[in-house]
Amino acid sequence: MKWKNRKPFISTDLEEASPLRNFDPRAKLFLSLCASVVVMLPLQRLVIFLGIYIIFMIWARLFSRFLKQLDKIKWVLIFLFLVDWLVVSLQLAVEVTLRLTVVTSVFTVLIATTTPGELALALERLGLPYRFAFSIRLAFQSLSMLEQEWQAILEAQKSRGVFSDIMNIRTIFTKVGDLVSLTVPAIVLATRQAWVITESATARGFDSPMRKPYRQLSFTTRDWVLGIISAGLVLTLIFWR
Amino acid sequence: MKKKYFSTFQLIVLTLFSALIVAAKIALRLPIQLPGHSGLFWMAIMIVATRVVPKKGAASFVGIVSGIMATFMGLGDFGSLNTLISYSAIGIGVDLALLLLGNPENLVVATLVGIIGHFAKFLVKWAFGAISGAPLGFVALGLARSIISYLVFGALGGLLGGLTLLALKKAGFFAYLAEKK
Amino acid sequence: MLHSENVSFSYPQTNRSCGLLSLSLHQGESALVHGPSGCGKSTLARCLAGLIPHLYHGQMNGDVWIGERNTKEMQSWEIAREVGFVFQNPAAQMVASTVEDELLFGLENLGLPKEEIKTRLDFVVDQFQLNSFLKRSPYTLSGGEQQKLSLAAIIAMQPSVLIMDEPLSMLDSSSAYEFINLLIEQQEEGKSLVFFEHRLPYLQDFPGLKRIPPGIASNEQPGSQIPTLPYPEKAEAYSIRVQGLTVSFGKKKILEDLNLEFKGGELVALVGKNGSGKTTLLRSLAGLQPYEGSIRVLGDGQNESDLPRLNMVFQNPDTQLFNPTVREEILYKIQQPNHELYEWLIQALKLENYQETQPLLLSEGEKRRLALAITIMHPHQHGILLDEPSLGQDQRHKDLLIEILKTISQAGYLVFFATHDIELAAHADRMILISEQGIIADGPTRNILQNQNAWQQAGLILPHWIAP
Secondary structure, three states: OOOOOOOOOOOOOOOOOOHHHHOOHHHHHHHHHHHHHHOOOOHHHHHHHHHHHHHHHHHOOOHHHHHHHHHHOHHHHHHHHHHHHHHOOHHHHHHHHHHHHHHHHOOHHHHOOOOHHHHHHHHHHOOOOHHHHHHHHHHHHHHHHHHHHHHHHHHHHHOOOOOOOOEOOOOHHHHHHHHHHHHHHHHHHHHHHHHHHHHHHHHOOOOOOOOOOOOOOOOOHHHHHHHHHHHHHHHHHHHOO | OOOOOOOHHHHHHHHHHHHHHHHHHHHOOOOEOOOOOOHHHHHHHHHHHHHHOOOOOHHHHHHHHHHHHHHHHOOOOOHHHHHHHHHHHHHHHHHHHHHHHOOOOOHHHHHHHHHHHHHHHHHHHHHHHHHOOOOHHHHHHHOHHHHHHHHHHHHHHHHHHHHHHHHHHHOOHHHHHOOEO | OEEEEEEEEEOOOOOOEEEEEEEEEOOOOEEEEOOOOOOOHHHHHHHHHOHHHHOEOOEEEEEEEEOOEEHHHOOHHHHHHHEEEEOOOOOOOOOOOOHHHHHHHHHHHOOOOHHHHHHHHHHHHHHOOOHHHOOOOHHHOOHHHHHHHHHHHHHOOOOOEEEEEOOOOOOOHHHHHHHHHHHHHHHHOOOEEEEEOOOHHHHOOOOOEEEEOOOOOOOOOOOOOOOOOOOOOOOOOEEEEEEEEEEEEOOEEEEEEEEEEEEOOOEEEEEEOOOOOHHHHHHHHOOOOOOEEEEEEEEOOOOOOOOOOEEEEOOOHHHOOOOOOHHHHHHOOOOOOOHHHHHHHHHHOOOHHHOOOOHHHOOHHHHHHHHHHHHHHOOOOOEEEEEOOOOOOOHHHHHHHHHHHHHHHHOOOEEEEEEOOHHHHOOOOEEEEEEOOEEEEEEEHHHHHHOHHHHHHOOOOOOOOOOO
């Protein structure tokens, strides 16, 4: 029996060479939020922003990542551009395309240069309770183990004769019960794993009110500069007459 | 000491369910000829999460954490912000639907919850289209194919969630769970 | 330092209960609580460590004191300052994404100043020789390294008592000895240790160990009655030839150019350290793993190109169980069940009284036997493969397991199991020693057990109570 064994596009690699890699994640988060406000601006100002943004991405060595992101939605962009142009106007077509371009790439700066652990630490410093920051870290850390568990469950059930036929839209409603042979073990294994981690964390003082973090983030001059420039640019574009 | 809203176990189990959703999207390849079928597990796990941790906000928590993960993994086509908000919207949609409809162990309720949850994701895509300034009719046209798949996958995912809950109950899972604080 | 009096616990839903445990330990003293699987050792360990009653619903009788304080009146994070807990499964207990963060987790929770955390971190990294691992994910370490890390993370918190729930069960012999030596050092430094363990021979030379059996017997069905009924089906004569078997993960070759031959009716043990390729070899034979080379069946009525039909018993039984009852679980997706085989299985595997029980409520040992029943029930023309079948099993269950495997092999089927448990492997007819370099030795078990050089090459210590 053959079926497609294709993995989705995953872009988890950190852009280690980017000069933004060592900036404080809070500064990069602020930059991304500023950029996401710009999407509401009229066409002329949007074009100015996008020009500056592209130069910034080239400097930050993130331009290829930016292009990869656009490549994923190129057909949607082309479709909307053509429909808007043919039915309404060229100006609207350009405006919609640029806005979608900005909106899909605003967080690239943060995601491509920050590890999940660094983001969790930044969110914690911004006031997120420790246990939720712990949760974000734990989720990432558990991912590879849970991937292996899905595979192990699938193998174990296939060896019992489940999924011996290919399902399609006609048969899936009658065979949805077979999928329970995957979901039940997956839920059970994840719950058991959660329990072991709960015991392990509790036995090492999790939820202690005395907790003091060892690692610190330092918001340096360059982070302030990045933050001020981002805010200045967005405010100028919004209020400039 | 002030009691936390989610106990340590509830927090960790919801976290692992969030990771389980993303792991399914990345790892699980089934002999099913339907694009995006891993979405079925997404909805099913979210529905199960609301019974394993029977507190308001459980699905929203799973939605947000899996959304942050999916954002970092580069999943989704419309960029990080869209991915984060879409995943979160499903969680919030499921929580709201359950508030209105009740127990998802009823298969009809589970199916409806699945549809509503998935429809929340569709609304996010619609909203992104609207923000970009595109006429809503065209956005809808562009997403017409998606609407059907959203409804089908939402319904199937919800149904799978309900069936999973019933199977877990019969297999003794909730008796095991009842020993844990 | 640690004192408990008539401690027992009963679970609310299943009415399982355990106890009674009374012990008193002073600084630098150690105790071993032993007993068969299912007698509640793990539950009692949790009572001593304060996880019960803080994390579990149920009825705890008796009291545990740490110094002058009763654990029922302490917060769980206060108990964590005094008592460290080492769990059975080293990989599952990790909470952080790097070794360094794993060590920092407990230290941060203690609320220590940064300088003190740094001092303690440096100390344990040095003492446990973790320097080269610091930035690695705990999941990339071997089982022995993971258990060492879990101990280091606890020692950094400087508790006065260490409680350990079967800490050796997932370790190979050399890792088990290394772990025990680290614990002897801790005892010499004044820590009190409590082992809950059934691999007793490893602890027989532990200095000053008090032996304490818990107060009630096992709830599980004993494995003392070995099945005498023959396996209801006979296999045709055949052999399986493996030629040039190579398996790569990316650029890394896990198995390289392996050549082996098995005969129907053999009981074969595959022994090696973690990461030596044991599971990969089994998966290749089961057809679950892409490989280079060939695996073919030779024998009467076989074509040259025939692949073997070998069913595999997976390491974790929870990957399979989802049906409402044991009976339905065993018979799931079997079109025309062989009722004679079913009856034999439930008797041989001591599952007669559990046929209508919910599988998820079985004990670990029972679930492993159920997973074996599921595998055997499916048509397996040439035999079965088992991956670490004795994990977490006491001696009685191992005896039962080995008798069942012998019975199946005597019916003409190949039974091939991978294990780090040399006591179990010693019962096989034939033993294959494997390491990252490939097959070190292959032959009758007695000969392999006498080949000290081979054990050294495989990086394993042959325990003196097994050596012939």
